[in-house]
Amino acid sequence: MKSGLVSLRTHFVAVGDHILSATSFAQAVLTERQATVRQHLQFFPFGTRPEVALLQVDLGDPEQPTDAPIPAFVNHGRWLAQCQTCRSAEYVDLDQLLFMCCACWNFDYGCQWRRVLLPKNWKAIEKLLLLRPDPDTRNWEPGERLTLLRADNKAHGHGA
Numbered sequence: 001m002k003s004g005l006v007s008l009r010t011h012f013v014a015v016g017d018h019i020l021s022a023t024s025f026a027q028a029v030l031t032e033r034q035a036t037v038r039q040h041l042q043f044f045p046f047g048t049r050p051e052v053a054l055l056q057v058d059l060g061d062p063e064q065p066t067d068a069p070i071p072a073f074v075n076h077g078r079w080l081a082q083c084q085t086c087r088s089a090e091y092v093d094l095d096q097l098l099f100m101c102c103a104c105w106n107f108d109y110g111c112q113w114r115r116v117l118l119p120k121n122w123k124a125i126e127k128l129l130l131l132r133p134d135p136d137t138r139n140w141e142p143g144e145r146l147t148l149l150r151a152d153n154k155a156h157g158h159g160a
Contacts, residue, residue, distance in 0.1 A: 004126050004127075004130045005074060005077050005079055005126050005129065005130070005138065006077055006078040006079065006091070007078070007079045007091055007092055007093065007094045008020070008021075008022060008025060008079075008090075008091040008092060008093040008094075009021075009093060009094070009095065011078070011091055012091070021093055021096045022062075022096045022097075022098040022099070022100065023059075023096065023098060023100075023113075025093070025102075026059060026100035026102055027059060029102045030054075030057060030059060030102070030105065033054060034054060034057070037051045037052070037054055037055055054105075057105045057111055058111060059100060059105070059111055060106075060110065060112035060113055061112075061113070062096075062098055062113045064112075064113075065098060065112060065113040065114055065115045066106075066109045066110070066112040066113065068109055068114050069114060069116070069117045070082075070083075070084070070114045070115070070116055070117065071117045071142040072092045072097075072116050072117060072118045072119070072122075072142070073140060073141050074125065074126075074129060074138060074139055074140040075089075075139055076135055076136050076138060076139065077129065077136075077138035078091065079091065079092040079094065079118075080092060081099045081116050083099075083101035083103065083104060083106070085101070085104050085106075085107065085108045086101060086103050086104040088101050088102070088103035088104065090102060092116055092118070093116075094118070094122075097115060097116040097117075097118055098113045098114070098115065098116060099113065099114040099115070099116050100113055100114075117142070121146065124146055125140050125146070125149065128146065128149040128150060128153060129149065131153050131158040131159045132153065132156070132158050133158070137156075
């Protein structure tokens with residue numbers, strides 16, 4: 001899926017022969033953070049509880065996400081999903097609709113992946129938002145109707 005708005009794959013780029021996806025991104029972030037904690041612990045015989053707990057995090061099977069889907073939304077021209085636990089947000093991968101919070105690692109869900117709920121009319125939403133020249137005004141919340149986006153565009157002279 002190609003997107004006119006910013007998403008995980010349009011914001012980040014894989015280096016070398018790596019394939020960028022929601023799962024590869026989260027695993028790479030976790031691996032790097034765990035390495036940093038291990039390096040820290042080599043020099044200091046103590047660490048914070050969250051740091052030490054991070055060493056025990058093992059991401060669940062992306063083929064078996066938890067039954068707690070998370071809605072996608074658009075904020076300043078970016079497809080995002082927000083963690084309900086820690087309020088952190090992650091870019092949505094429009095090709096792999098899975099969510100892993102890289103701040104709390106979906107701890108409240110056993111570090112399991114969560115499905116991302118992308119609206120069926122996401123392309124129509126994007127089309128309307130892309131009529132707005134200022135990315136800061138490209139916002140959409142789940143449940144917001146296309147008629148409201150059209151009316152807002154028209155009110156601000158951005159076509160229909």
